[in-house]
Amino acid sequence: MAITWEYDKATRRGALSGTLDGDDDLGLVFADLSGDVVVDIHGITRITSAGARSWTAAMRCIEGNATLVLERCSVAVVCHLAINPLFRGSAVIRSVEVPHRCPSCDGAEDVEMVLPVPLPIPSVRTCGFCGAQTAPDVDETSYFEGLTSSQEASRTRDQTAGAP
Ligand SMILES: [Zn+2]
Numbered sequence: 072m073a074i075t076w077e078y079d080k081a082t083r084r085g086a087l088s089g090t091l092d093g094d095d096d097l098g099l100v101f102a103d104l105s106g107d108v109v110v111d112i113h114g115i116t117r118i119t120s121a122g123a124r125s126w127t128a129a130m131r132c133i134e135g136n137a138t139l140v141l142e143r144c145s146v147a148v149v150c151h152l153a154i155n156p157l158f159r160g161s162a163v164i165r166s167v168e169v170p171h172r173c174p175s176c177d178g179a180e181d182v183e184m185v186l187p188v189p190l191p192i193p194s195v196r197t198c199g200f201c202g203a204q205t206a207p208d209v210d211e212t213s214y215f216e217g218l219t220s221s222q223e224a225s226r227t228r229d230q231t232a233g234a235p
Pocket of ligand 1 (some may be wrong): 173174175176177178198199200201202203
């Protein structure tokens with residue numbers, strides 16, 4: 072297993088971490104889920120193309136049974152959301168991790184941000200290492216592009232479906 076899956080039935084919350092490389096059958100991992108399930112995926116550090124295929128296949132499998140509400144999408148996940156429109160599937164993206172870097176001590180931290188994130192990112196954060204002010208270490212426009220366009224795509228789809 073390249074991934075670790077932890078699930079708490081009582082709170083309907085899961086956490087997925089590790090490398091998505093296609094060795095794991097995510098369809099089996101998610102098979103018992105139903106309804107809305109919150110999944111923390113900040114621990115997914117790497118996704119190969121085989122892993123992305125396995126993920127999108129699993130999204131198709133659970134469609135209609137369960138909806139994953141993805142929290143703290145890691146940089147690896149955000150990148151795949153940007154390049155692969157199928158990656159999101161029926162999942163709802165609640166929040167993403169945004170890398171920050173401190174100009175003073177060079178400390179790197181990921182900061183959770185709930186969507187939609189207003190651009191430019193208005194918040195000024197305090198470095199957890201030295202207390203100086205840190206800034207997002209991403210191209211804000213391209214980092215959030217995949218998230219925005221997938222939100223728009225789903226809205227357009229809903230409107231089309233609802234049209235007479
Ligand atoms: Zn610092």
